Amino acid sequence: MRSVRVFRRLLGVEHTVIESVELIKDEELSDEEVITASVRPVASRALRCSRCERRCPYRDAGDGRRRWRTLDLGTVKAYLEADAPRVQCPEHGVVVAAVPWARPKARHTHAFEDTCAWLAAHSAFTVVAAMLRITWRSVAGIVTRVVADLAGKRDRLDGLRKIGIDEIAHRKGHRYLTVVVDHETGRLVWAAPGRDTDTLLKFFDDLGPERSAALTHVSADGAEWIHAAVKERAPQAVIALDPFHVVAWATKALDEVRRGIWNKLRWEGKNSYAASVKGTRWVLLKNLLDLTGEQKTTLASISKTNKTLYRAYLLKEQLRYVFEAKGEEGRRLLAGWLAWAKRSRIPEFSKLAKTIEKYRPLIWNTLDHNLSNARVEATNTHLRVLTRRAYGFHSPEALIAMAMLTRGGLCPPLPGRAA
């Protein structure tokens, strides 16, 4: 009897009767020795619908015995094995009965899946797959199931006031996700494939009219399709531009200036000068205060040898400063910046000035309402990294699940530990 208690703890199962535990050679795993525990649900958990948990009449034996991989016991793979009868649910029809140790349709136990999801959120995917001895595909399937399970247990759209709406490219920029982030927590609260008004209207459908009416602020990039959906469903919300998008426009303009100069120098055969301009890229993209001593020296030499490039850098930095200043001061600096950019005689920045002029009212909203740029930007950056890292997650659904796991607060705790 004592060993049954020990095994119940070791296997991490509840509401489960352990009938026997054996070390057997597994034919499917080329005779690898594995632990196999024969189990069944305790009487009160037996014969329940796997969709609604309701107790239902026995229908038939289904496909007979099934097994679920659980966490290794030490170095040995471990499985639970049990009957998988079908029940007749008055609401859901004929379904396989629920088991207390695993999610419906899962081939791994709760303990195994939660550990896998936790690891996927906290370490490299190669580590997860190697450590748990499963494939990429399995990791993606498990993450998707765990997230769907946790998402069904809480409403992440409750209490939203200030949100950021963004689009994230994946599949090398050929596909997009629309994502919604809560400004107050930085959490990803909603995501769906696509980037158009119809996609975003689905978010407002999920939110419902009452909660849409409670939104006070919506931040986004300049995309018209976002503004259109917000104006239609949450007309009371103040629309603002996320500072990091605006600064990214300036960074892009600066990079175009640098590349233009580089190309011109190469055209003129000034190759060593061209190479030195090429090498300035990372210095120019960084913020002034983040530069190392050596990078400051590079910047100082740019200021002497390449005045256009240096002015472009200052324009980028000054625009960033507009958002640090905020409020009245920010408005004043923005007006100054626009005047400077327009007469800069740098076409990339004159063009940017026109764009910014167009969005000036929205940028004023940003400056006046002091939305927490940092958290939304952090989530945005994280998702961009994720789309490059998540090789195994080809479908948008799997990618969204992974995003919800890491940024949506839907990561389960490691099993067997107090929360």
Ligand SMILES: [Zn+2]
């Ligand atoms: Zn049911």
